[in-house]
Amino acid sequence: MAIQESKYIWHNGELKDWHAATVHVLTHALHYGSSIFEGMRFYATExxxxxxxxDCHLKRFYESAGFYRMPLNIELAQLREVCLQVIRxxxxxxxxxxxxxxxxYGSLGVDPGDRPAELMVAAIAMGLYLGAESREKGVDVCVSSWQRVAPNTIPAAAKAGGNYLSSQLIHMEAVRNGYTEGIGLLQDGSVGEGSGENIFLVREGKLYTPQLSDSILAGITRDxxxxxxxxxxxxxxxxxxxxxxxxxxxxxxxTGTAAEITPVRTVDRDPVGSGKRGPLTKTIQDAFFGLFDGSTEDRRGWLTAVGGNA
Ligand SMILES: Cc1ncc(COP(=O)(O)O)c(C=O)c1O
Incomplete structure (x- = not known):
C-alpha cells in the first residue's frame, strides 16, 4: 500500500515538513529493528x-516500549495532544x-544504551487496507508456510518493528501465490493471526478467536x-x-486497525461457508462502522474528537 503523503510530521518535539522528517543511516532501529509503534484510525463523524x-492505543504504545525498556521522553498526556495536533x-x-x-543514532552495538528514543507521529489518508471490495466481498487467504514467532523468542504482545519481519514473510508469500493475506500458525499448529490482523471464526452461531495466551498481538479491534x-x-x-x-x-x-473488519471468503481455495460475507460478519461490521455514523451508540467513550478546524 503506497503512502499518501500529507503535509507535516511531528518529529522529536516539532512539526516538520513531510520531507524534512528524516534520520541518519546509522540509526539503530534501521540495523536492529529497535522500534515500537502504534496504528490508529480516525474517522469522519458528526x-x-x-x-x-x-487511549487504548497509547497504553499499548507505552507497554510495547516497556518490554524493551525503551526510554520515552514524553508523558502520555503530551503524546495524546501531539496525536490530535498532527491530524489538525x-x-x-x-x-x-x-x-x-x-x-x-548513537550506538552501533546491539545494546542501544539508555539514550531517549526518537519519536515521531504521522497522519495520512488511508483507504481499505485489503483492497477496494474487501469489506463486502471478502478476501482469499492461505495458511502460510511461515509460523508466527514462538513464545519466548520475541514478545508477540509488543508492537515492535522487528516483529514485522515475520509479518512480511507471511504477507509477501501469500501475495506471491495469488492470495490477499496469509494466516500464521502457532508453534503447536493452531491458528494464530494474519500478518497484521487478528482472526475470528463462526461455528454454530458462536464466535471463536485465539486466546491472548497464544503468541498473538492483543488487537484493539479484536477487543x-x-x-x-x-x-x-x-x-x-x-x-x-x-x-x-x-x-x-x-x-x-x-480484525485490525488497518483491515477493520474484513470477511475471509476462501482459505487455501476452499470457500468459507457460502463463500460470501456471512450474516454474523455483516452484523458485527454494521455495529462497528455504526460507531462512526452514529447508528451505534459510543457507550464506552471509544471516540476522541480531534477538535480544531480540521
Ligand atoms: C500482527 C498483528 N495482529 C493483529 C493486529 C490488529 O491489532 P489492532 O486491532 O490493535 O490494530 C495487528 C495490527 O495492528 C497486527 O500487526
Missing part, C-alpha cells in the same frame, strides 16, 4: 474527525495515525469486536483454534 480508541495540522477528516518511537458482539448477545469464545476449523467454519473474518 463531531468532525474522531480517533478510535486513542494536516487537515485530514479521516485516515491513519502512526506514532513511532525508535532508537536513533472491540468481542465487546460489541457480547453487547448484542452473541457468545464469544477465546480459545486455542485448531487449523481444521479454518475449513469447517461458517464464517471467518479478520
Amino acid at each position: 463531531k468532525g474527525p474522531c480517533i478510535f480508541r486513542l 495540522a494536516n487537515e485530514l477528516e479521516s485516515g491513519y495515525l502512526r506514532p513511532l518511537a525508535f532508537h536513533g 472491540s469486536v468481542i465487546q460489541l458482539a457480547r453487547d448484542m448477545g452473541h457468545e464469544v469464545v477465546e480459545t486455542s483454534i485448531p487449523r481444521t476449523m479454518l475449513h469447517n467454519s461458517e464464517e471467518i473474518f479478520f
Whole structure:
C-alpha cells in the first residue's frame, strides 16, 4: 500500500515538513529493528474527525516500549495532544495515525544504551487496507508456510518493528501465490493471526478467536469486536483454534486497525461457508462502522474528537 503523503510530521518535539522528517543511516532501529509503534484510525463523524480508541492505543504504545525498556521522553498526556495536533495540522477528516518511537543514532552495538528514543507521529489518508471490495466481498487467504514467532523468542504482545519481519514473510508469500493475506500458525499448529490482523471464526452461531495466551498481538479491534458482539448477545469464545476449523467454519473474518473488519471468503481455495460475507460478519461490521455514523451508540467513550478546524 503506497503512502499518501500529507503535509507535516511531528518529529522529536516539532512539526516538520513531510520531507524534512528524516534520520541518519546509522540509526539503530534501521540495523536492529529497535522500534515500537502504534496504528490508529480516525474517522469522519458528526463531531468532525474522531480517533478510535486513542487511549487504548497509547497504553499499548507505552507497554510495547516497556518490554524493551525503551526510554520515552514524553508523558502520555503530551503524546495524546501531539496525536490530535498532527491530524489538525494536516487537515485530514479521516485516515491513519502512526506514532513511532525508535532508537536513533548513537550506538552501533546491539545494546542501544539508555539514550531517549526518537519519536515521531504521522497522519495520512488511508483507504481499505485489503483492497477496494474487501469489506463486502471478502478476501482469499492461505495458511502460510511461515509460523508466527514462538513464545519466548520475541514478545508477540509488543508492537515492535522487528516483529514485522515475520509479518512480511507471511504477507509477501501469500501475495506471491495469488492470495490477499496469509494466516500464521502457532508453534503447536493452531491458528494464530494474519500478518497484521487478528482472526475470528463462526461455528454454530458462536464466535471463536485465539486466546491472548497464544503468541498473538492483543488487537484493539479484536477487543472491540468481542465487546460489541457480547453487547448484542452473541457468545464469544477465546480459545486455542485448531487449523481444521479454518475449513469447517461458517464464517471467518479478520480484525485490525488497518483491515477493520474484513470477511475471509476462501482459505487455501476452499470457500468459507457460502463463500460470501456471512450474516454474523455483516452484523458485527454494521455495529462497528455504526460507531462512526452514529447508528451505534459510543457507550464506552471509544471516540476522541480531534477538535480544531480540521
Ligand atoms: C500482527 C498483528 N495482529 C493483529 C493486529 C490488529 O491489532 P489492532 O486491532 O490493535 O490494530 C495487528 C495490527 O495492528 C497486527 O500487526
